[in-house]
Amino acid sequence: MSSLQSNIKRITDKLQRVLKLHQQLQKDNERQTKIIKELQETKEKNTQTIAELQQQADILKASAGQMAAQDKKAFEKHINNYIKEIDKCIGLLSE
Incomplete structure (x- = not known):
């Protein structure tokens, strides 16, 4: 055992x-x-x-005023996107 x-x-x-x-x-x-x-x-x-x-x-x-053309286009695209988002927010708030 x-x-x-x-x-x-x-x-x-x-x-x-x-x-x-x-x-x-x-x-x-x-x-x-x-x-x-x-x-x-x-x-x-x-x-x-x-x-x-x-x-x-x-x-x-x-x-x-030191942006390259390509950078300027990208920057403008970002700005336009922000403006679109702001417009959507204003539209939702006005409903």
């Missing part, structure tokens, strides 16, 4: 090690998921900041 008991003890010990490893891996997974979420939020903020800075740079170029 002692060999049976030793086998049971050995299996129990291995099972406990596997359970501890599983718990540790779950904690690591949660931590990494949290880090990924934070990094995604930071990326979104940085993307918004880049877009805002690009708009500011375009506005400065336009006001200084």
Whole structure:
């Protein structure tokens, strides 16, 4: 019976090690998921900041008259899109 008991003890010990490893891996997974979420939020903020800075740079170029023809067309397209959005908002508000 002692060999049976030793086998049971050995299996129990291995099972406990596997359970501890599983718990540790779950904690690591949660931590990494949290880090990924934070990094995604930071990326979104940085993307918004880049877009805002690009708009500011375009506005400065336009006001200084230093825009290339292609940049000027793109800038005008953005302005026209903003105007269309404003017109839609005014139309919805007037209903």
